[in-house]
Amino acid sequence: AQSVTQLGSHVSVSEGALVLLRCNYSSSVPPYLFWYVQYPNQGLQLLLKYTSAATLVKGINDFEAEFKKSETSFHLTKPSAHMSDAAEYFCAVSGMGSQGNLIFGKGTKLSVKP
Amino acid sequence: DVKVTQSSRYLVKRTGEKVFLECVQDMDHENMFWYRQDPGLGLRLIYFSYDVKMKEKGDIPEGYSVSREKKERFSLILESASTNQTSMYLCASIGGGQETQYFGPGTRLLVL
Numbered sequence: 226a227q228s229v230t231q232l233g234s235h236v237s238v239s240e241g242a243l244v245l246l247r248c249n250y251s252s253s254v255p256p257y258l259f260w261y262v263q264y265p266n267q268g269l270q271l272l273l274k275y276t277s278a279a280t281l282v283k284g285i286n287d288f289e290a291e292f293k294k295s296e297t298s299f300h301l302t303k304p305s306a307h308m309s310d311a312a313e314y315f316c317a318v319s320g321m322g323s324q325g326n327l328i329f330g331k332g333t334k335l336s337v338k339p
Numbered sequence: 340d341v342k343v344t345q346s347s348r349y350l351v352k353r354t355g356e357k358v359f360l361e362c363v364q365d366m367d368h369e370n371m372f373w374y375r376q377d378p379g380l381g382l383r384l385i386y387f388s389y390d391v392k393m394k395e396k397g398d399i400p401e402g403y404s405v406s407r408e409k410k411e412r413f414s415l416i417l418e419s420a421s422t423n424q425t426s427m428y429l430c431a432s433i434g435g436g437q438e439t440q441y442f443g444p445g446t447r448l449l450v451l
Contacts, residue, residue: 257438268442276438325370325433331381
């Protein structure tokens, strides 16, 4: 069985500050891990993914995430927040042989203050 | 680029109406998915399909059915809409040996 926990339904940062969105997962098979972003009234867009290659994954818009097996974590970071980063972020897990089925976390809404 | 389109961005229906939500993808993907998204609950899987005429129940199939007559099209049907089905509905597809689901823009459904 697989599950995802996102710590913090709302995160607020100042423009230029570090962004850290937390994601912990559980999986009985080697996981694939994803971060998606959703801007208001839009669908989900892939930010980055981990598929058992490099543990530090770089995505679009300077976001990155590190897969830490010992901590079962896949936290999303960005060194310097921009106003345009305000959105909802979803962490998701799937596994080899799952035929692409994703289990999503409940989402974290990021606010960026000027 | 993969394109997933949904027939409507916004829809208003009355209780008891039959509602059809259409999703089309242009990348010959085998697998397609319907989710509903509600504040604080994230995305919950309603139904998915691995092939034409095949369907599998997700986590919350009650009150919904689906149809996949052609590979590129996956329809979600609300047989008799109820107010608790007011939600954002998202379609996604995956295929070609990839791991990434591609999402449509969503349909925001209001049932009065």
